[in-house]
Amino acid sequence: MREVGIRTWLAALAAVAVAGCGGGSGDPASPCLRGSWVAGVSELCQGRLVYRDYVYDDYGAASPLPSLPPIQAGNLSPAAGAARYPAGAENTADLVRLELRLDGDQVRVEFELNTLYRSDQTIAALALDTDDDATTGGGAWPGLGISSAGWDEIHRFDVGDPATNLIRGSFPKPAGKTWRIWAVTAQANGTVMNVAFRGPDERASARGVGPGGSFWDDRQAAALESGDITEFSATVDVADLEKGVTRGMDVGPGLHQRVYTSKYTLPPGEGVSLHGIPGRHGDTGFPCEQYFHYLGKYQPYGIYIPAKPGPHGLQLVLHGCSANHSSLINQTGMQQRFGEDLNRILLVPLGRGPVGWYSDISERDVIDVLGDTLGQYDVDRNAIFAGGYSMGGYGTLRFGALYPQWFAAAVNWVGFTGDVLNTPVPGNPLAGQGPDGAVGNITDFVGNLRNIPIVNLYSGADELVHLPTALALQGAFAASDVVHDFYIHPDAEHLTYAILDDWRKEADYSRDRRLVDPSHVTFRTDPSLDFPEYDIKHDSAYWVSAVRGRGAGYVDVDVLSRGCGLPDPVFELGTDAGAGPAPLVWTRQFRRVVGETPVPVANRIEAVLANVSSFQIDDATACLHDGALSYHVETDGPVHIDFSDGRRISLDAAGTHEGTL
Numbered sequence: 250m251r252e253v254g255i256r257t258w259l260a261a262l263a264a265v266a267v268a269g270c271g272g273g274s275g276d277p278a279s280p281c282l283r284g285s286w287v288a289g290v291s292e293l294c295q296g297r298l299v300y301r302d303y304v305y306d307d308y309g310a311a312s313p314l315p316s317l318p319p320i321q322a323g324n325l326s327p328a329a330g331a332a333r334y335p336a337g338a339e340n341t342a343d344l345v346r347l348e349l350r351l352d353g354d355q356v357r358v359e360f361e362l363n364t365l366y367r368s369d370q371t372i373a374a375l376a377l378d379t380d381d382d383a384t385t386g387g388g389a390w391p392g393l394g395i396s397s398a399g400w401d402e403i404h405r406f407d408v409g410d411p412a413t414n415l416i417r418g419s420f421p422k423p424a425g426k427t428w429r430i431w432a433v434t435a436q437a438n439g440t441v442m443n444v445a446f447r448g449p450d451e452r453a454s455a456r457g458v459g460p461g462g463s464f465w466d467d468r469q470a471a472a473l474e475s476g477d478i479t480e481f482s483a484t485v486d487v488a489d490l491e492k493g494v495t496r497g498m499d500v501g502p503g504l505h506q507r508v509y510t511s512k513y514t515l516p517p518g519e520g521v522s523l524h525g526i527p528g529r530h531g532d533t534g535f536p537c538e539q540y541f542h543y544l545g546k547y548q549p550y551g552i553y554i555p556a557k558p559g560p561h562g563l564q565l566v567l568h569g570c571s572a573n574h575s576s577l578i579n580q581t582g583m584q585q586r587f588g589e590d591l592n593r594i595l596l597v598p599l600g601r602g603p604v605g606w607y608s609d610i611s612e613r614d615v616i617d618v619l620g621d622t623l624g625q626y627d628v629d630r631n632a633i634f635a636g637g638y639s640m641g642g643y644g645t646l647r648f649g650a651l652y653p654q655w656f657a658a659a660v661n662w663v664g665f666t667g668d669v670l671n672t673p674v675p676g677n678p679l680a681g682q683g684p685d686g687a688v689g690n691i692t693d694f695v696g697n698l699r700n701i702p703i704v705n706l707y708s709g710a711d712e713l714v715h716l717p718t719a720l721a722l723q724g725a726f727a728a729s730d731v732v733h734d735f736y737i738h739p740d741a742e743h744l745t746y747a748i749l750d751d752w753r754k755e756a757d758y759s760r761d762r763r764l765v766d767p768s769h770v771t772f773r774t775d776p777s778l779d780f781p782e783y784d785i786k787h788d789s790a791y792w793v794s795a796v797r798g799r800g801a802g803y804v805d806v807d808v809l810s811r812g813c814g815l816p817d818p819v820f821e822l823g824t825d826a827g828a829g830p831a832p833l834v835w836t837r838q839f840r841r842v843v844g845e846t847p848v849p850v851a852n853r854i855e856a857v858l859a860n861v862s863s864f865q866i867d868d869a870t871a872c873l874h875d876g877a878l879s880y881h882v883e884t885d886g887p888v889h890i891d892f893s894d895g896r897r898i899s900l901d902a903a904g905t906h907e908g909t910l
Contacts, residue, residue, distance in 0.1 A: 287506070301345070449498075529609065562593035563632065573786075592630070609780045649697070666722050699771045735838040812874065867893045
């Protein structure tokens, strides 16, 4: 099949990037209309100094004593800073953007906050070294418990506008040709929570439960603990402000946080919910139940950019339950194996919190992160890979099944199946009886992965995704036509792979995989998985689209085009055993292609349908040309099959139908 159909799908995905988002790392000259940015950049826009910060990084100074994670469900999401807000004021000193400009003989400043509920709950302060001499002035900032060297004047603003989340102020234009500037935001009691001008290389070093943090606040927390923020500043040439200069900042490779502007928010439209907004299952209180914690329009994601030039591949690394958007890609092994060795950009969406489960607004976040990245970086659209750990493994399987046309291959580490009581017993009699946060049981959707080679890694001693669950999924793969490796490591537990930080065999499995349009599409969907409020609909796969069911429940399309003359694969299902990485041993189930059966080109489709009222075929991508088109359709009820050139097959009853259109 031709790749044009795939490129069409991925162009549509990239189109979800916010209109007007200028400047990824390859576009440093467009800083004025950024709807997304690499956090920590300082730029000039038409004579305005603009600093764009990290978001959800407002945790203040580190503490010598261990502190609880900021989110109740985020045990694997510690912050380096230990300061916290009074109840009801969470996130109200989280700086998003700082702008400084000249207005005649005045300097105008504007601090945009992520959250602001009352006009008097946040302090914004700014200090300037105006004589270009670090040995003069400086010292403590009154009432804020911090210091910096060399400042000559300080300005403090403590009245904000909750309608816009802005704190604005002005002061007389200082003397001097260059100014060195520091800025902070603090709670009303003077506790500094967020420091500006930290640059794009702030650290998020925590691997699980620390040390360090996972919110890109390591250096900030250490500086605030010491009380000295001198290292975090921006220097501006006053002439650039006077002349209206525009100058972007080029960001190099490595680990960064990006922030995009979402069209979607959760009530009240801003802020952080420590308990979480309940998902579809309600406020059950079960461990790892679905909740959404990050509510506003500014949403961060973790990104690792390899050192080699593009075009890059793109690897999703969806985080697990209680983790966040720095998970795994802040580890050297992951960066090397998947980032540098395979030249892939690594992405970790926050997913609206530690337990979003990649459905509903959490699913929307993943879609928008993919779209933002495709819109900002040089990405090979035929080398996009799904992947994730634990809850993220579930997300990998779910995204692969519901959006198969996006991915060349997938990696699933100890992914939950969607039901805590899945068993390998035929018929799965206990399915649906256990509490969990998932929306959809992936064992019922494995067939959708027909064209996505996938490697799965599970553990015999897993305390969370237990072995019977893994065996149930292994059985579903064995019964399918999906090319896969399925490893079980008898001595491993849930976090073993993250602790070892090796990843060699799974990286090798996905090496050189390419996304192409297939001749055979298997697609199961269910309208109950959709979420129209967030523009989420699962009705398309490759050259099949607009799938509609006749009733509730699963809707199954299995359709084969003979138009491109692609051969039918010959599969081998087998098992073996081995070892590696040390100290792990493993058993493996595999299905691989070992041959092919030639098939003559024919203007023909063959389909098996269940609960399908209609769907459409892109005849160009499926290589179905004008003229007589033969069909073989097995259906359990009336169905319409539309073609993009206007032709239609209409079948009025259940049964097996042969004909020519």
